Amino acid sequence: MNFAENFSQITTASNSTENFLTDGLLTCHYAEIPTLLTNLDAYLAAQGVQANDCVAVECINSVPSALLLMLLLKKRQGFVLLPASEKKDEASTLKPVPQFCQYRLVVKPVNKIDAAEALKNPALFLTVESHNTNTQRLETQGKLFLRTSGSMGAAKIVVHDHENLLGSAKNVIAKYRFTAEDRFAIPVPIFHLYGFGAEFLPAILLGASLDLQEKTNLLKYLDRERRFNPTVAFVTPNLCEMLLHGRKIPRPYKIIVVSGQRIKEDLFRAFDPLCGSRLVNQYGSTEMGPIAARCPDESLESRVSSIGSPMSGVELRIEEDGNLYCKHPYHFSGYMDEDGNWLHQANQEWHRTGDIAIRHENNSVVVTGRADNSINRSGYLILLADVERFIEQLNYISQVTVIATKSENIQGQQLIAFCVLKPNQSVEVAQIFNDCKTILPKYAVPDDILILNEFPLLPSGKTNQQALHSLVKKTDIDATTLLNLHPALLRTKQIDDEKILSEVLNLDFEKVRHALIEAQSTSVDQVLSHFFSSDSIPDFLANKNYQLSHVGFEIGEPLDIVVKNLPHWLEKLSVIFETPVTLKKELRFSASSAFQQRVNAAVEILCLWLQVGEQLLMLELFDIAHPIAYLLPSGNKEEPITQRSVMDYLFQNDNIWHYSISVGNKEVVQQLHDAFNLLTAQQPQYKLAYSAPIQNQFDGSFHTKLINLTRHLELEFVTIID
Secondary structure (H helix, E strand, O other), X not given: OOHHHHHHHHOOOOOOOOOEEEOOOOEEEHHHHXXXXXXXXXXXXXXXXXXXXXXXXXXXXOHHHHHHHHXXXXXXXXXXXXXXOOOOOOOOOOOOOOOOOOEEEEEOOOOHHHHHHHOOOHHHXXXXXXXXXXXXOOXXXXXXXXXXXXXXXXXXXXXXXXXXXXXXXXXXXXXXXXXXXXXXXXXXXXXXXHHHHHHHHHHHHHOOEEEEOOOOOHHHHHHHHHHHOOOEEEEOHXXXXXXHXXXXXXXXXXEEEEOOOOOOHHHHHHHHHHHOOOEEXXXXXXXXXXXXXXXXXXXXXXXXXXXXXXXXXXXXXXXXXXXXXXXXXXXXXXXXXXXXXXXXXXXXXXXXXXXXXXXXXXXXXXXEEEOOOEEEEOOEEEEXXXXXXXXXOOOOEEEEEEEEEEEEEOOEEEEEEEEEEOOOOOOOHHHHXXXXXXXXOHHHOOOEEEEOOOOOEOOOOOEOHXXXXXXXXXXXXXXXXXXXXXXXXXXXXXXXXXXXXXXXXXXXHHHHHHHHHHHHHOOHXXXXXHHXXXXXXXXXXXXXXXXXXXXXXEOOOOHHHHHHHHHHHHHHHHHHHOXXXXXXXXXXXXXXXXXXXXXXXXXXXXXXXXXXXXXXXXXXXXXXXXXXXXXXXXXOOOOOOOHHHHHHXXXXXXOOOEEEEEXXXXXXXXXXXXXXXXXXXXXXXXXXXXXXXXXXXXXXXXXXXXXXXXXXXXXXXXXXXO
């Protein structure tokens, strides 16, 4: 049965008026889908798209994306699955549209105001661009094209037949005994084969209800879980880690499947009870799709220790050297380059997975690492996955990724270990080194160890190995050099040794990073709710069309050092945000006399306008000439660890941390100042920073500030006077 025949059945079944697709904003029942697809097909035809065109689909986890993918499968149209472009309206340079595509289709998020009519009007969610109509057309009908993740190097284009994808999806249905009554939560990207082939397609083939979650986070997942009530979810290890810290009460599932990259054994054991002991680890690849998995009814020891038994018709073979081979009835067709030329055409014979595995006496298979992720040091073959497993045994380590650089020392290629600590752990690199020396042979001890707050991820959820390599190359100026270059400046702030300076440098970068996240994603309503906390937002501030102007805070290092470090910060921020972060404008000036009197010190301000992808964000950094030891945070971050708890932790001793809200004009600022005068008289936890609004001659701003004395947080209401 092809997809069109299956589609006819699920959209006319007795449950087609009950089962539905949702993304939290838009919802449609299966019975509605044929009419919506007819409308969508007519829209594409009006844009010039023909059935034999190959289209590149930049999709998100949304109902419109699901409808578009169903239409393409129904018509057997050739298509390339791509993530949303980092350039938004322009085609991506990181994941470009292949040259053999005739059109670029971009699925856009739907505005709430358009939600009621969006599914009936494709122009509200889909843009169509002619891409490359002059090249020789390939025969692409019935084909799906995906890029490999590229986590370990250059990505290739993998080619699949639609029929094989459907066969593989039916294998998943049979393996996990899915039915149309199951409810599928899909928080993993459907532009990746794991989300598309292993969960989305099986759910659609059954006509089951599904909840598509775009860029999920802890609060979003828990809220959607409560509203949608899923029985099935496909997740990544990082999502398991997030839910482990945020979920306090177990919530049973029929099954939760984890894949994308290796899950740590202790994370598996800790998370399993929270989903009703129904966690299974699925093994697969972009080339082969789902290959093997355990069943949720099996014992914890069985599920945690191996990849389980192969899917129906799949065979596994382990060579003497440990290389794992797979023969799959629904295998990929081969690899292509960007122009559509075949690099390799696959057959039905054995495919080398690139993994190293062992087979136990009970015939279970355990994948131990990557064959192409090993190096030779001091005459010994070292699997990087083995080094990671040993370091993960340290009780303060949450996650580890080990990479081999191109640089060499006397032992061979240098090893760098990136570590993420468990919550509430504070460990020096020196201690990790010492502990590694006790658990690893000398030739396997990393040459360098870097502690990160979190790993940079690819859209698939895998660790971005290339981003980690770039972090090795792009390090900040070291503390010793800075102490020698700027002794007088640092002496003013009583920074006189490398340890304190290193702590200040790390704190400053983290404050900049998280302040950018705030400026990027926080609304004025959220700022007001946080500032006034349990108190209600004053009526004179409610329902105003104000905009967040910037986030301001004290910086520990002198601005001369900030300027030196800024290029290195921008490089690291670009890796973390997975989009270019560039400096568009800077303005450095002395603070107003009123502010300097307030803090009883000389103050310089550096305003930075930073381009983060498509957004232009502003930060205001205050360099105050006084001792800064008090700035360093103490205690532990609150759990669950959220952006809000991290902000409260990093800025706990920053007495000038503030959100600046842009208002209409000078008169509005004065009116707000007068209203705050009355508020502070009635509620002593609030205080005005100045007796009258301040006019700053350097940046042309006119502002007033309200201080929350219990939260050590300020709100600035500002306008620019021409």
